[in-house]
Amino acid sequence: MKYTALSALLLPALVSAHSARHHARQATTATYDYSAAFSNADTAAASSSLPTTVTFSLLSVNPTAVPLSEINTGTTQTQSTIAISTTYAGSSKPTWIANAPDLPPSLPIPTNYPTLDVTPPTDSDEAQQWIKEVMDSGVYIPDIAPTNPGGCGNNTAAVANASSTGTCWWTCGGCTRSTDVSVCPTQNSWGVSYDDGPSPYTPNLLQYFDQEDIRATFFAIGSRIISRPAILQDEYMTGNQIAVHTWSHPYMTTKTTEQVIVELGWTKKVIKDTLGVTPIYWRPPYGDIDDRVRAISQAMNLIPILWTRISSTQTFDTNDWSIPGGSVNVYEVLDNWELIMGNSTKIDTGFIVLEHDLFEQTVDVATGYILPQALAHQPKYNMTPIVECLDMPLANGYLETNDNSSNPLPLASVTPVSTYSASGASATSTGSSSSGASGSHSSGSSSSDSQSSGSSNLMAVNSMLLGIAIAAGAGAATLFL
Ligand SMILES: *[C@@H]1O[C@H](CO)[C@@H](O)[C@H](O)[C@H]1NC(C)=O
Ligand SMILES: *[C@@H]1O[C@H](CO)[C@@H](O)[C@H](O)[C@H]1NC(C)=O
Ligand SMILES: *[C@@H]1O[C@H](CO)[C@@H](O)[C@H](O)[C@H]1NC(C)=O
Numbered sequence: 001m002k003y004t005a006l007s008a009l010l011l012p013a014l015v016s017a018h019s020a021r022h023h024a025r026q027a028t029t030a031t032y033d034y035s036a037a038f039s040n041a042d043t044a045a046a047s048s049s050l051p052t053t054v055t056f057s058l059l060s061v062n063p064t065a066v067p068l069s070e071i072n073t074g075t076t077q078t079q080s081t082i083a084i085s086t087t088y089a090g091s092s093k094p095t096w097i098a099n100a101p102d103l104p105p106s107l108p109i110p111t112n113y114p115t116l117d118v119t120p121p122t123d124s125d126e127a128q129q130w131i132k133e134v135m136d137s138g139v140y141i142p143d144i145a146p147t148n149p150g151g152c153g154n155n156t157a158a159v160a161n162a163s164s165t166g167t168c169w170w171t172c173g174g175c176t177r178s179t180d181v182s183v184c185p186t187q188n189s190w191g192v193s194y195d196d197g198p199s200p201y202t203p204n205l206l207q208y209f210d211q212e213d214i215r216a217t218f219f220a221i222g223s224r225i226i227s228r229p230a231i232l233q234d235e236y237m238t239g240n241q242i243a244v245h246t247w248s249h250p251y252m253t254t255k256t257t258e259q260v261i262v263e264l265g266w267t268k269k270v271i272k273d274t275l276g277v278t279p280i281y282w283r284p285p286y287g288d289i290d291d292r293v294r295a296i297s298q299a300m301n302l303i304p305i306l307w308t309r310i311s312s313t314q315t316f317d318t319n320d321w322s323i324p325g326g327s328v329n330v331y332e333v334l335d336n337w338e339l340i341m342g343n344s345t346k347i348d349t350g351f352i353v354l355e356h357d358l359f360e361q362t363v364d365v366a367t368g369y370i371l372p373q374a375l376a377h378q379p380k381y382n383m384t385p386i387v388e389c390l391d392m393p394l395a396n397g398y399l400e401t402n403d404n405s406s407n408p409l410p411l412a413s414v415t416p417v418s419t420y421s422a423s424g425a426s427a428t429s430t431g432s433s434s435s436g437a438s439g440s441h442s443s444g445s446s447s448s449d450s451q452s453s454g455s456s457n458l459m460a461v462n463s464m465l466l467g468i469a470i471a472a473g474a475g476a477a478t479l480f481l
């Protein structure tokens, strides 16, 4: 009960405060000129109330760390980037995954891809092909309207329906489905991840990884890969997991079904074209996912990974990316990290944390402070890429190398049915779905996965989604509230 009251009172305020900053970041450009995107007023108002020391003793600090006083708030820093350790010749052989194909013979040619940092057009040949595949996948796409821009505060009706019996909107209401990955099963295992790169600072992070024998999952943005494909190859070739983080980093629930498909499709494609493998995991930007976006991603053989939530309002978010925005400084990020570590040993699972390799500050705080604290933590953390913390080999991160017998792909249990029609596919403004899906066939045996009609699959997928109880959320709520 207290859980519900809290979420109703706090969430809209929290998320609308966030959305102002998120909006600033949506202005991201390929040249990393963020100065115009962050308003000075916001920075000045926010930084005066920020802490100026850490309130706990640091267990361990990297001897070459950038001093905390030099990790600046409210600016973009542009110093000390290093070159990648290795550039790989075309057709090089990956060594971390036994059955991986060679790297492609050459890097992607940018002019073969859509404009960077905007949602790609939905009328290209590629887009139409992917839309048809989704509509033919047999996965029922719920007819949930795209949300309004502006976050929870600008979506009163949708927020009222955001619970586990409604649209299960993660960012607005804190609802998680069991088909979402948000923890690692084993206590003290940390599925490490970095989002929004590759950036000019990613090589600094990779150098520290190499020094300390750390590997992670990189949720890469398609538009950034176009700019820095060799860095993505270096991440992959050194044993990190590569996963999808969309083409232009939008709030995915605000996008039409066709737009969600192209955001995911182009990112899968540029990763395949750069590495030779296609990820089967993705992270929605801002964690913005509901049952419609979940279903579309399943239809594209993509499994959503969020980060650990301990209550409706608290997640394992370092908030590192807000340092350049000016609303948070490095001391506050380290305080967040201290609380995350404190909570990590209180939960009975492992955990996943939100961090970024996009900005110099986020990389400096990771290599200088966050990762050294983690390495010194007792009990010891088992730090791995997320697919490995799920007790699977790296190979299971990709379509081409996944062990389909022990780990069926998201689409494996869905019987393809042909429900595609031009009218179904073009109903973009309502976030529409496969044409046969709204039928009211009553299917007695909805639990079977091997049904042959679209409506039956609708029932099967629906019951799968709805059957996923609030178990995780409720457990966390009783633990913390
Ligand atoms: C709120 O949603 C409406 C309808 O989509 C939109 O026109 C408006 O710009 C949104 N407001 C903000 C602050 O994003
Ligand atoms: C509420 O959620 C249900 C279940 O997902 C969905 O079918 C319905 O369209 C939603 N209603 C609104 C107003 O979003
Ligand atoms: C867990 O997180 C909450 C909220 O961030 C915080 O109040 C609490 O002190 C943390 N617990 C520990 C043991 O660090």
Ligand SMILES: *[C@@H]1O[C@H](CO)[C@@H](O)[C@H](O)[C@H]1NC(C)=O
Pocket: 099, 399, 400, 401, 402, 403, 404, 409
């Ligand atoms: C797993 O299935 C996918 C899709 O059918 C296929 O492309 C891939 O080659 C299979 N994986 C292996 C290791 O055979």
Ligand SMILES: [Zn+2]
Pocket: 195, 196, 245, 249, 285, 286
């Ligand atoms: Zn992101």
